[in-house]
Amino acid sequence: MDELHKFIFDGLPVRGMLVRLTTSWREVLSRRESVGSYPEPVRALLGEMAAAAALMQANIKFNGSLILQVFGDGPVKLAVAEARSDLSFRTTAKVVGEVPPGARLETLLNVHGQGRCAITLDPQDRLPGQQPYQGVVPLHGDQREPLQALSQVLEHYMLQSEQLDTRLVLAANDQVAAGLLIQRLPVQGEKNLSGVNVANEDAIGQTEDFNRIAHLAATLTQEELLTLDAETVLRRLFWEEQVRRFEPLQPRFACSCSRERVRGMLSGLGREESEDILAERGQIEIGCDFCGQQYHFDAVDVGELFTPGRDQPPASSAVH
Numbered sequence: 001m002d003e004l005h006k007f008i009f010d011g012l013p014v015r016g017m018l019v020r021l022t023t024s025w026r027e028v029l030s031r032r033e034s035v036g037s038y039p040e041p042v043r044a045l046l047g048e049m050a051a052a053a054a055l056m057q058a059n060i061k062f063n064g065s066l067i068l069q070v071f072g073d074g075p076v077k078l079a080v081a082e083a084r085s086d087l088s089f090r091t092t093a094k095v096v097g098e099v100p101p102g103a104r105l106e107t108l109l110n111v112h113g114q115g116r117c118a119i120t121l122d123p124q125d126r127l128p129g130q131q132p133y134q135g136v137v138p139l140h141g142d143q144r145e146p147l148q149a150l151s152q153v154l155e156h157y158m159l160q161s162e163q164l165d166t167r168l169v170l171a172a173n174d175q176v177a178a179g180l181l182i183q184r185l186p187v188q189g190e191k192n193l194s195g196v197n198v199a200n201e202d203a204i205g206q207t208e209d210f211n212r213i214a215h216l217a218a219t220l221t222q223e224e225l226l227t228l229d230a231e232t233v234l235r236r237l238f239w240e241e242q243v244r245r246f247e248p249l250q251p252r253f254a255c256s257c258s259r260e261r262v263r264g265m266l267s268g269l270g271r272e273e274s275e276d277i278l279a280e281r282g283q284i285e286i287g288c289d290f291c292g293q294q295y296h297f298d299a300v301d302v303g304e305l306f307t308p309g310r311d312q313p314p315a316s317s318a319v320h
Contacts, residue, residue: 025047025050029174266286
């Protein structure tokens with residue numbers, strides 16, 4: 001069962017979330033099999049990205065899409081996970097070379113140090129002229145050392161972009177994609193809940209309560225994260241803390257592709273090029289990279305698409 005659990009630590013400036021994607025994650029992989037499976041390291045990366053995107057979307061309560069991308073100069077050119085405000089998600093990747101078994105982030109995307117991670121917030125109802133917000137960080141640390149895990153990259157991103165201490169544990173296999181996020185609460189004013197003066201970036205790394213809980217979270221192994229239920233994980237990690245849990249949320253797989261959107265893309269392609277494809281192949285076939293759905297357009301479909309006034313209602317006599 002797909003679940004996302006939010007929790008706080010009573011009296012402490014620390015919050016947490018734990019997500020487990022099971023049925024939805026297996027559906028993502030099953031759909032992909034119809035057009036060819038990704039190599040195992042790419043599947044694991046996409047699973048971690050799906051879990052991370054769900055955690056971050058639930059963390060900010062943003063009405064729109066949170067799009068997590070990693071891109072670079074390795075055999076994986078691009079990997080994407082998108083999570084929307086209802087916690088529906090989808091993922092895809094573009095693989096352009098051979099992926100070695102057990103490859104980690106540097107080998108997948110950052111072979112020559114050109115890898116980047118981007119997080120985009122795209123509002124659902126954009127105002128005129130409003131642009132999505134995007135933050136970008138490299139796939140290396142402060143000392144230019146290559147980061148080997150997505151969790152390290154996102155912790156670095158949160159520190160750089162949000163000035164918030166964050167601890168992430170991510171794991172994925174072909175059955176489960178899961179993640180645990182622990183974060184210091186942003187605090188304004190003279191003192192936080194534990195009575196320590198910590199304002200904004202001055203508090204980075206200085207909050208004893210966060211450091212203690214983050215250390216406990218770091219003891220969670222990927223195997224435990226993948227095999228244990230949320231109740232067991234939280235009890236084992238934080239049995240000495242006062243943890244207050246909220247009603248679990250349910251992430252799910254969903255794709256926003258549609259035949260109408262594909263029609264719009266063909267319209268942008270133009271009549272001449274569309275008819276050239278028809279002449280060569282007999283039909284136009286377009287597959288969604290996210291969900292594998294195939295859309296087919298024959299000569300009649302294309303003819304209707306480029307017929308002027310096709311969407312106009314038939315003329316009617318004047319109303320008396």
